[in-house]
Structure formats: structure tokens, C-alpha cells
Amino acid sequence: MSEIRNLINITDLSVEEIDELIKVADDIVENHAAYEDICAHKKLATLFFEPSTRTRLSFEAAMLELGGSVLGFSEASSSSAAKGESVSDTIRTVGCYADIIAMRHPKEGAPVVASQKTTVPIINGGDGGHFHPTQTLTDLLTIKRKKGRLSDMTVGLCGDLKFGRTVHSLIEAMLRYENVKFVLISPNELQVPAYVKEKMDAAGAEWKEVERLEDAMEELDILYMTRVQRERFFNEEDYVRLKDSYILDLEKLQAAKEDLTIMHPLPRVNEISVEVDDDPRACYFFQALCGKHIRMALILNLLGIKREA
Amino acid sequence: MSEIRNLINITDLSVEEIDELIKVADDIVENHAAYEDICAHKKLATLFFEPSTRTRLSFEAAMLELGGSVLGFSEASSSSAAKGESVSDTIRTVGCYADIIAMRHPKEGAPVVASQKTTVPIINGGDGGHFHPTQTLTDLLTIKRKKGRLSDMTVGLCGDLKFGRTVHSLIEAMLRYENVKFVLISPNELQVPAYVKEKMDAAGAEWKEVERLEDAMEELDILYMTRVQRERFFNEEDYVRLKDSYILDLEKLQAAKEDLTIMHPLPRVNEISVEVDDDPRACYFFQALCGKHIRMALILNLLGIKREA
Amino acid sequence: MSEIRNLINITDLSVEEIDELIKVADDIVENHAAYEDICAHKKLATLFFEPSTRTRLSFEAAMLELGGSVLGFSEASSSSAAKGESVSDTIRTVGCYADIIAMRHPKEGAPVVASQKTTVPIINGGDGGHFHPTQTLTDLLTIKRKKGRLSDMTVGLCGDLKFGRTVHSLIEAMLRYENVKFVLISPNELQVPAYVKEKMDAAGAEWKEVERLEDAMEELDILYMTRVQRERFFNEEDYVRLKDSYILDLEKLQAAKEDLTIMHPLPRVNEISVEVDDDPRACYFFQALCGKHIRMALILNLLGIKREA
Structure with a gap:
């Protein structure tokens, strides 16, 4: 099991780590059945403070295809943010509900702030004009x-x-x-x-x-x-x-x-x-299609889950 | 396994095919346990470019009751359509994420156009004043x-x-x-x-x-x-x-x-x-209630899945 | 199996019933694995006529963590309510789609009215300035x-x-x-x-x-x-x-x-x-976190599901 980490920026990953993710993504295609229930009982939260259907659905498809489940919101208007809550508080609360969080936020740096407040892995699904790893x-x-x-x-x-x-x-x-x-x-x-x-x-x-x-x-x-x-x-x-x-x-x-x-x-x-x-x-x-596969590999990596050899 | 098809208009189905769907819908009630996990690892995308809670929830309940999972959106404002994307592109992308798509669109003919661009079965959940099969x-x-x-x-x-x-x-x-x-x-x-x-x-x-x-x-x-x-x-x-x-x-x-x-x-x-x-x-x-059962039968038919006798 | 009931107000529950819910919530933490699939094939509908991300996600996380699945809506604008449908009709229809319903409504008393029209258990997730049990x-x-x-x-x-x-x-x-x-x-x-x-x-x-x-x-x-x-x-x-x-x-x-x-x-x-x-x-x-656990206990109670000793 690897340490619990986050993915905020692509440079968080070494060349070797990227190679490893690509290898797992390819293995998912070759040995699809071995991954179908690998995230059973795991929950992904997709917190989209800014709408992005494509990215959100790609993350959700990835988690569902691993046998996990999904909860979240697709725009800020229906979130507690509208009541004046900080991103940190939202993330820390959702960290009680989910095992891993993919978030998109219009403000640059929001995912970094978020990641400091929860022990649950955070994936940056886009923060303003900043990163989209x-x-x-x-x-x-x-x-x-x-x-x-x-x-x-x-x-x-x-x-x-x-x-x-x-x-x-x-x-x-x-x-x-x-x-x-x-x-x-x-x-x-x-x-x-x-x-x-x-x-x-x-x-x-x-x-x-x-x-x-x-x-x-x-x-x-x-x-x-x-x-x-x-x-x-x-x-x-x-x-x-x-x-x-x-x-x-x-x-x-x-x-x-x-x-x-x-x-x-x-x-x-x-x-x-x-x-x-x-x-x-x-x-x-x-x-x-590749986007779904690499997100599957990433979720597995951050959750520290590997298929049995 | 039947050929992959779509359901755009009720007249796409012969009387015999409708009879068959009704038979399966009744079998689902009589032998409910046999269907509980029959769509395990299958994903339905509900793409509602126009809101229709009842129809959307009926499709989602149908898929969940077959043991499958669901992703999608409930109105166009939170979809890529707002960024100027064509329906075809959205459908073709979602075809990478899901095994079957139920869509509702305000524009007549949209599901036909959509079905030409993906190998995934399309169910028309209503297209303007046109069809709602x-x-x-x-x-x-x-x-x-x-x-x-x-x-x-x-x-x-x-x-x-x-x-x-x-x-x-x-x-x-x-x-x-x-x-x-x-x-x-x-x-x-x-x-x-x-x-x-x-x-x-x-x-x-x-x-x-x-x-x-x-x-x-x-x-x-x-x-x-x-x-x-x-x-x-x-x-x-x-x-x-x-x-x-x-x-x-x-x-x-x-x-x-x-x-x-x-x-x-x-x-x-x-x-x-x-x-x-x-x-x-x-x-x-x-x-x-019948609406849920017939949608279950339809999803099974389009996915080419039958329960073992 | 207990009788099918609803939770509208906290005073619907006796001290003994609250004790029992707390006991189950604690058992869920101690024997987590025993609960992971206990609600398999059960569906929770979250009907939020008024947005409340935190409460909605807590209910959804609870059901998913019990192995069940979730469908619903997060605000009234995308529901049939916008077309003039009564809450009762919405609830009665959704009662055909789900095994249990958690609802939030801006109007006091809406969950009581709803509960009279369906045989499915209703959980009041907040009704205006009234109750939030x-x-x-x-x-x-x-x-x-x-x-x-x-x-x-x-x-x-x-x-x-x-x-x-x-x-x-x-x-x-x-x-x-x-x-x-x-x-x-x-x-x-x-x-x-x-x-x-x-x-x-x-x-x-x-x-x-x-x-x-x-x-x-x-x-x-x-x-x-x-x-x-x-x-x-x-x-x-x-x-x-x-x-x-x-x-x-x-x-x-x-x-x-x-x-x-x-x-x-x-x-x-x-x-x-x-x-x-x-x-x-x-x-x-x-x-x-406690909110998730007690909602898990509540869902089990209302569905009449207990883990085997």
C-alpha cells in the first residue's frame, strides 16, 4: 500500500509514477474482469463547484467501472458554498462521507487548501486557469x-x-x-x-x-x-x-x-x-476513452488498491 | 444475443417485439430475484437536456433494480451543451462511459442523430413534441x-x-x-x-x-x-x-x-x-410502476441480456 | 421485522428506540464488514425540493455504505413540482421507484402529507422551520x-x-x-x-x-x-x-x-x-461522521433490516 496522497498538479507525479499509471490503465483493458469489483464498498465524491459534465462523468464512470459508488454535486448553486461555507469545511465534511474526492473549483489553489484539511485523497479536476492534471x-x-x-x-x-x-x-x-x-x-x-x-x-x-x-x-x-x-x-x-x-x-x-x-x-x-x-x-x-481508463488507474493508486497477480 | 439497436419511436418495434417486452416485464415481477444482479457492471447514462424528473427517475430505478449503475445529468445547463458542443459529440463521448444511454432532448430528431454516432444503444426518453416511446x-x-x-x-x-x-x-x-x-x-x-x-x-x-x-x-x-x-x-x-x-x-x-x-x-x-x-x-x-418494469425489460433487450431459464 | 413507519419528528421515537438506533450506529462502526452489503438491492430516493448538499450527501453516503443504491433530485427546479404537481403525487410515484424516501421541503408539514400517500417509509430531512429529526x-x-x-x-x-x-x-x-x-x-x-x-x-x-x-x-x-x-x-x-x-x-x-x-x-x-x-x-x-452512522442505523430500522447475530 502506498501512502495516501493527492493529485493537484501533473508535476506531483514522477515519470516513473506516470509510467506505472499507464501500465495499470493498459492492464485494466486487458484484464477487465479483474477490476470489475475491485473498488466495491468504496465511495468517490465528485464535488464540482463549477460545472464540467465531461470531466465529472469521466470520473464517475471510472469509479463505477471499478465497482465503487459515487455521490456529489454538479454545480455550486446546490451546495453549501451558497450558504457561505468555506471550501475547506465542505471538503472536511465530505471526507466523512467518501473515500476519495474529485473536485473542480473556479478558484486557483482551492484543491491545495482542500487537501490540507482532510485525510481523504483529493484529485484536482481543474482549478480555474491553473491545473487540470x-x-x-x-x-x-x-x-x-x-x-x-x-x-x-x-x-x-x-x-x-x-x-x-x-x-x-x-x-x-x-x-x-x-x-x-x-x-x-x-x-x-x-x-x-x-x-x-x-x-x-x-x-x-x-x-x-x-x-x-x-x-x-x-x-x-x-x-x-x-x-x-x-x-x-x-x-x-x-x-x-x-x-x-x-x-x-x-x-x-x-x-x-x-x-x-x-x-x-x-x-x-x-x-x-x-x-x-x-x-x-x-x-x-x-x-x-483513455480519460476513463487513466482515471480508473489513478483512483486505484490513490486508494492504494492493486489487483492480485 | 440480439443485434445492438435503439428505441427512437414506438413503431421501431413490431407487435411481436412488444409482446416479448411485456412478457419479460411480467417475468421480472414473478421472478424478481433472478433479475437483481443481471446488469451488474453495466452502466446507464441518463442525459436529460431538458428536465423530466419522473422519466429520468423511472429509467434510473429500472437500471438500479437490475443491479446496474447510473450516471448522467438532469438539465442542459450543467452539460457541455452550454459550451456549444453538438449533441452528437456529447453522445459519442458518453458512449465511452456507459453501456446504454437514455436521453431526452427538446429538439425533435436529436435521438436519431445521436444514435448514428455511437455504437451504444440509445433510448429516446422524449424529443420535443415528437416521440416518447x-x-x-x-x-x-x-x-x-x-x-x-x-x-x-x-x-x-x-x-x-x-x-x-x-x-x-x-x-x-x-x-x-x-x-x-x-x-x-x-x-x-x-x-x-x-x-x-x-x-x-x-x-x-x-x-x-x-x-x-x-x-x-x-x-x-x-x-x-x-x-x-x-x-x-x-x-x-x-x-x-x-x-x-x-x-x-x-x-x-x-x-x-x-x-x-x-x-x-x-x-x-x-x-x-x-x-x-x-x-x-x-x-x-x-x-x-409499470413504467419501471417495461424500462427494465427494454434495457435488458437492448443490452442483449436474458435471464437463464 | 418491525412495522413500516416514518420519521417525521424526533418525538416520533421513544427513548428506547433512540437507544436502539445509537446501539446499531455503534455496532456499524465496530462490525463494519457485516453491514457492507446489508442493503443490497434496496434503493433510497433523496427528494430535495430545497437544496441542502450536506444533508443529502449524508443520506446518500449512508445508503451507499450499506450496499444500497440512490436516486433522486437535489432541487425543485428540475422536478415535476415545477409543472404544478403536488408533493403527494411526486411521493406516490417515487414510491414505485424506491424502497425508502428521504425528503426535504420548504413547506412545513409536507413530509406528513407525503407519508399518508405511500407505503414506503419517509424520512423528514427538514421541512421549513419545523422539524429536522x-x-x-x-x-x-x-x-x-x-x-x-x-x-x-x-x-x-x-x-x-x-x-x-x-x-x-x-x-x-x-x-x-x-x-x-x-x-x-x-x-x-x-x-x-x-x-x-x-x-x-x-x-x-x-x-x-x-x-x-x-x-x-x-x-x-x-x-x-x-x-x-x-x-x-x-x-x-x-x-x-x-x-x-x-x-x-x-x-x-x-x-x-x-x-x-x-x-x-x-x-x-x-x-x-x-x-x-x-x-x-x-x-x-x-x-x-456521526450523522452518517445514525442515518445508516435509521435506514436499517425503517426497512426492518437487522444484521445476523
Whole structure:
């Protein structure tokens, strides 16, 4: 049994720990029956102070598929927070009801504060513009499954790279593997922040910035598309001008490698044309499936549960 | 194992398939213990883009009673739809989390679109003013259980027959059985649409229209009451004038047969007086119970699960 | 098997029945494994016509921890109530879906009305300013566990004693035990109502009123803090003047007994300083845990389920 811990940020995990999670996620697929009741009598609380159906359902599906059960809330309006209760108090109380907690909160740092007040493991399911480590784990598992490795590849990241936390986390996580090159595809206004560039440089990684999807397509092994979120823009004009600039369609894909892996954290609006969905290189729904598997592995790890050999 | 299919419209099912569902629903009551864990490790997603507590809880109770588990959302505001995601994308993602999906959507046709994008069976739990096939299955099971047959009877349908989709579906479904007569009881403004009348004629069924509940009561074997929904009226004046015209009370019931079966899809407001609830002919809460049983049978059918003989 | 009953008010239970519930709650802790699947195939419906996350999650955790399952709704907006359905009809329908119902409703008396319309046991999870019996059971279990008895002690109740129903119920419940003295600590405007004073007198209990926490601290065995709810005040001015008058901090605690038990029904806003949380006398999170255990005992009792000896 491992020590009880939390997952707040992807960098809480060593490369070895991530490898271990990926191994368990793969074992879950191969030996599904061995996991069906492994979390019997365990309860997951999903505390979503901010709605995020996809993430919440992924956690819930993960726990149910392990034979455990689920309770919680899907938005703050129906929680005690509306009565002025602190996050710490809510978490400490729910720690009496559940064995593990997955939480999402609009305030950065809320999961850290929460984790200090309970002995129950906390999983950060997103805290404002800050961290979303299970998305990064999902992305890593997807890449590993499609490519068989996490090193030696060229990763293109496209769209809103300034505010997109999933992009920053993925870069940070991939920097720990050998020979990963990054191609950053975005309008000038939405380039990755300076601190991310510094990290790439400090790690000695090769990277470049381009403005158009077409300028990068042919060299990519991975293409990670992101949504241009209207709420991130400073004015409506910029949003309208830019939002369609980075739409992936079959025409743009003609220049791509045959084994390109197209990813997207979802939900998408129109940044990937639906005609791409049937292309074998489209992996974003497979990614959703990977998200369930890696959360299953994570829950088991934090609860200190392993299947018998 | 049957092929994986969906239930979008009641006419997707043949008379034989409906008979089979009714048979399983009855077997569930008779051999309840044999079904208690039959869906262990299976997950139902209830995706309600529009709230409908009764229908949602009926589906959830059905799945839980089969030993399966449930996840989902009860209104669109807390779903990814609020972020601009298409129904197809939501369904395809949830198809990674669940083994079967029951959905309700305000837009007609949404379940058909959804079913084209996932390999997981889709049950239409209501799409706008369009279809609501599990209500019709519920009604058929109720009639079968109370009368022992689905043929040879006179069915009265009362209230808003113009906009009431449950009424149209029930007529369509009952037309497939022998010698069913219909008495349509409604104000002129809310008569059944022409296409329903054409279907009755085409099937060679006997039918008539009357304006007052009293004009039909004595000949009925089934009385199906429906709510006059305020939102269906074009103006408030008409609503106020008509809403109380078709209220069933004990006085009106005096003319009825002793074995009349009174049905209502629920929720009711005041179209059936509460004094009627204790009359042995009141079957609308029994109908709610039938709704759970037929949904259990349907889930088993779509998942291709049968109890061992 | 006991008769099927409901829990509407704490006085529905005799002293012996409360003792029995406490005994089962303790047995649940001591022999946890014996209870893990004891409610398998049983369903709890949590019908919260008014949100109360804490109470709802406590009930749900209780049922899940007994191996049962849970369905329901967390606010009225997503229920049939919004369509004009009566509480009775909702309850009677849900009685077809679940084996036991825990409900919260803003209208006093709603659970009584509900219980008359269904054969399924109803637990009142709070009805307006009226009753909240599972909170009182929680309080009694907490006191019993910390003191080893429910008699022979001095209980201080602090804060809004006028509108605080949990306080009134606790006094009423404790009056049935020997030699319990009450110290009522509140501003003059928020003293306990006359009918509570009459009950204390009728029972021959010793009690007094003081205005300041400091005036009572040293003699207390139990200190029950309550929140001064903004919505209970007639005007904003009074709220601002009084809300900070009854804040418990480490300084005030210096005069207290070493084995004082500090309780609070939660959620708190600022009436107990967070610095008190680490004091061994702080029992309010332990109280949340007791809440789960006593609800487990209650569910078993109402379902007529006992563990095998």
C-alpha cells in the first residue's frame, strides 16, 4: 500500500509514477474482469463547484467501472458554498462521507487548501486557469497508446496557446521525455506565455512558432487542437476575426503523415470539421476513452488498491 | 444475443417485439430475484437536456433494480451543451462511459442523430413534441396487465388531443391490435390532428369524437386522461376557459363501467380530482410502476441480456 | 421485522428506540464488514425540493455504505413540482421507484402529507422551520459517543436560539434524560421561544439565560454553537450588529473544561474561528461522521433490516 496522497498538479507525479499509471490503465483493458469489483464498498465524491459534465462523468464512470459508488454535486448553486461555507469545511465534511474526492473549483489553489484539511485523497479536476492534471494524464496515455512511446516525436499544438492550460501542462509533461519537438501553431495574440518558452529552453527542447496550420502539418506526429474560447478574448472583434483561422478539415489534412494522431481535449465547437471524425487519424473520442481508463488507474493508486497477480 | 439497436419511436418495434417486452416485464415481477444482479457492471447514462424528473427517475430505478449503475445529468445547463458542443459529440463521448444511454432532448430528431454516432444503444426518453416511446410501452403494459389483452376494447382519450404526443402514439400503437374502438373526448380546438384520423381510417378502426366526458363514460373500457398544458395554448384566455372542462371526479365516474381502467401519463395538475385516487379503477400510480418494469425489460433487450431459464 | 413507519419528528421515537438506533450506529462502526452489503438491492430516493448538499450527501453516503443504491433530485427546479404537481403525487410515484424516501421541503408539514400517500417509509430531512429529526439524532449520537451518556450534564446552546430549529429539537430530546441543565446563550432578541421554556419547566429541568459566551463557558460539558442566519433577521442593521457577538475562539475557550464537547450543525460561516478546529474539544466534524452512522442505523430500522447475530 502506498501512502495516501493527492493529485493537484501533473508535476506531483514522477515519470516513473506516470509510467506505472499507464501500465495499470493498459492492464485494466486487458484484464477487465479483474477490476470489475475491485473498488466495491468504496465511495468517490465528485464535488464540482463549477460545472464540467465531461470531466465529472469521466470520473464517475471510472469509479463505477471499478465497482465503487459515487455521490456529489454538479454545480455550486446546490451546495453549501451558497450558504457561505468555506471550501475547506465542505471538503472536511465530505471526507466523512467518501473515500476519495474529485473536485473542480473556479478558484486557483482551492484543491491545495482542500487537501490540507482532510485525510481523504483529493484529485484536482481543474482549478480555474491553473491545473487540470487528469487531462494531461489522459493526453499522455492517448499518445502512448497510439505511438507506443512518449519520446522521439514532433508535437504540434494549435489554437489558443496563451490561455489553454491543457496545452501548457502537456508541454511541461512531455519535456520530461527524450527528443520531443514542439511546433506551436497560433495567432500572434495567442502564443504560449514566456514562462512556457523558458521551460522548453531550459529543458533543451527544440521548438518553433508558426502562424498557420498549413506551415506545420507535414512534419507532425501529434496534432493537438484546442478550442478558441470566446470568454478568453478581450474583445468580440478579435474573437470573430480569429476563431475560424485554425479549423482542421480534410483538405488541410492531405499534407499530414499517414499515422498522425489528432487530439482534442473536447468539447469542440467547430475547430475540427466533423468530416474529419471518420478519418482514422482522428483520435479525440478514443482520447475520451483513455480519460476513463487513466482515471480508473489513478483512483486505484490513490486508494492504494492493486489487483492480485 | 440480439443485434445492438435503439428505441427512437414506438413503431421501431413490431407487435411481436412488444409482446416479448411485456412478457419479460411480467417475468421480472414473478421472478424478481433472478433479475437483481443481471446488469451488474453495466452502466446507464441518463442525459436529460431538458428536465423530466419522473422519466429520468423511472429509467434510473429500472437500471438500479437490475443491479446496474447510473450516471448522467438532469438539465442542459450543467452539460457541455452550454459550451456549444453538438449533441452528437456529447453522445459519442458518453458512449465511452456507459453501456446504454437514455436521453431526452427538446429538439425533435436529436435521438436519431445521436444514435448514428455511437455504437451504444440509445433510448429516446422524449424529443420535443415528437416521440416518447417508453411512455407508450408503459401504457401498453398497463392495459395488458389490467385487461389481460390489447385487443377488443373501447379506449377513451380525454383532454388535449391536439398537442398530446402520448395520445397520438398510444392510438398508433393500439391500431395494430384487433377490434379497438376509440372515443376522442376534447374541445373542438384540441381535437386529434388530421393525420391521426387518417391512420385510424386506414386501419379500419371505429372511432368518434365527443365534446364532453359525460357523453362517453359508460361505454369505455379504458379512460386515458391527459393534462391541458398551459404552454401549448396560443393565448391565456383559451387556457383559462378550457382547462377545467375535462376534470374527472367521482360524480362523472358514476356512469362508468365497474372495471374501467383510468390512466394518466402524469404529472397531473387538477384534471383528475384527488378523490378519485382511492377508487379501485384509478390506475395511474400502478401505471408508474409499470413504467419501471417495461424500462427494465427494454434495457435488458437492448443490452442483449436474458435471464437463464 | 418491525412495522413500516416514518420519521417525521424526533418525538416520533421513544427513548428506547433512540437507544436502539445509537446501539446499531455503534455496532456499524465496530462490525463494519457485516453491514457492507446489508442493503443490497434496496434503493433510497433523496427528494430535495430545497437544496441542502450536506444533508443529502449524508443520506446518500449512508445508503451507499450499506450496499444500497440512490436516486433522486437535489432541487425543485428540475422536478415535476415545477409543472404544478403536488408533493403527494411526486411521493406516490417515487414510491414505485424506491424502497425508502428521504425528503426535504420548504413547506412545513409536507413530509406528513407525503407519508399518508405511500407505503414506503419517509424520512423528514427538514421541512421549513419545523422539524429536522436526523440532525437531532446526529447530535444525540455525538453526545453519547463523547460523554458515554445522555444524562447528567450541562448543555450550553449559543447563537440564534429563536429561529434555530435544531436547538429547539435538541432541548426537547434531551429533556427526556435525567439531570440535564441548559444554559441558553443569546442576545435578547434571539432567545428561545416561550413554548420551549415552558417545556423545560414542565419537565422540571434547570435552565438559565445569559447574554455572553464568557458568562457560561466554565460550567459547560457541551457547547452547541449555531449560525446566525442572515435570512432570519428582520433587518440588515440588526444582523450586522449581532452576527459577530457570538464567535467562539481559542481565547474564550481558555475558561472551558478540558473535556468540553464543541458541536455545530454546520455549515458554519464565522461563528467558530478556524483556529479552534485543531483543538481536541472541537467535535463538529466528528458530528458529521456521526450523522452518517445514525442515518445508516435509521435506514436499517425503517426497512426492518437487522444484521445476523
